[in-house]
């Protein structure tokens with residue numbers, strides 16, 4: 341078991357006995373915040389006594405300053421969320437947050453060539469240049485392009501090499517590797533200054549690995565579990581999570597060409613705001629986006645964008 345610097349401090353303050361300590365280490369817990377992301381059941385599954393698990397979580401909540409308490413609605417109204425501007429002018433103008441806000445999960449779905457990956461790169465560069473935080477980019481399609489981030493950094497006035505040093509890219513081999521990364525590695529990055537997590541694309545590995553109707557239930561279950569971990573990261577670390585997603589034909593409206601995001605209800609319920617992207621003519625560099633179920637946005641809002649060498653405008 342690797343012992344990172346400071347890795348033992350959080351175990352010291354929890355004042356746990358040697359066997360609980362060993363179980364937490366075996367489980368792969370890396371910080372108090374990470375511990376807080378686990379449920380009692382998950383800790384019990386790892387061999388910890390139920391009463392100890394309850395006590396550990398209560399203590400961790402106290403130490404991290406997350407004691408259960410309700411806030412006044414008036415406080416919520418005044419609450420200031422950290423926001424990253426996307427650099428897509430109409431998106432920053434027309435969305436209720438003026439960009440993308442912390443502790444939210446956003447989804448951008450669209451057909452091939454719509455510009456999803458380009459937007460994902462741009463949000464990475466902007467997160468760093470605006471001082472929001474470092475980025476972990478999970479690239480399930482092998483589409484990450486460091487040169488593109490470099491051009492975007494220049495466009496937005498950042499130091500390209502510094503920006504590239506603060507984007508960590510992970511290419512998962514399969515669903516199981518992706519799950520392990522999200523559950524055990526991401527919390528280390530988040531603890532050490534990462535604040536934005538990008539997944540391009542969230543459903544691809546699941547669609548490839550669980551093929552056919554008979555695998556549908558298992559696929560959805562596994563996807564649900566993964567996304568729940570992103571929700572935990574958004575909540576505990578105030579992380580900004582951005583998924584891109586593929587679209588699929590709506591069978592009952594096949595001729596109309598109507599598409600819906602892949603991932604079904606599992607994904608629809610889990611994200612805080614979802615947008616569709618379309619670029620009707622691949623000969624043109626223009627596209628548009630519209631909100632699908634975005635709180636505070638009328639469904640008929642149209643956000644126009646344009647693709648260029650140095651990103652999305």
Ligand SMILES: Nc1ncnc2c1ncn2[C@@H]1O[C@H](COP(=O)(O)OP(=O)(O)OP(=O)(O)O)[C@@H](O)[C@H]1O
Nearest residue numbers: 450451452453454455456457458459625647648649
């Ligand atoms: N300088 C440019 N001007 C206009 N369009 C460009 C420029 N550079 C790249 N493009 C186009 O932008 C698109 C980039 O799309 P991107 O890779 O972001 O799409 P995507 O939605 O991620 O698609 P996929 O589903 O295939 O991953 C490509 O179709 C590419 O041809």
Ligand SMILES: [Mg+2]
Nearest residue numbers: 456457458483
């Ligand atoms: Mg792409």
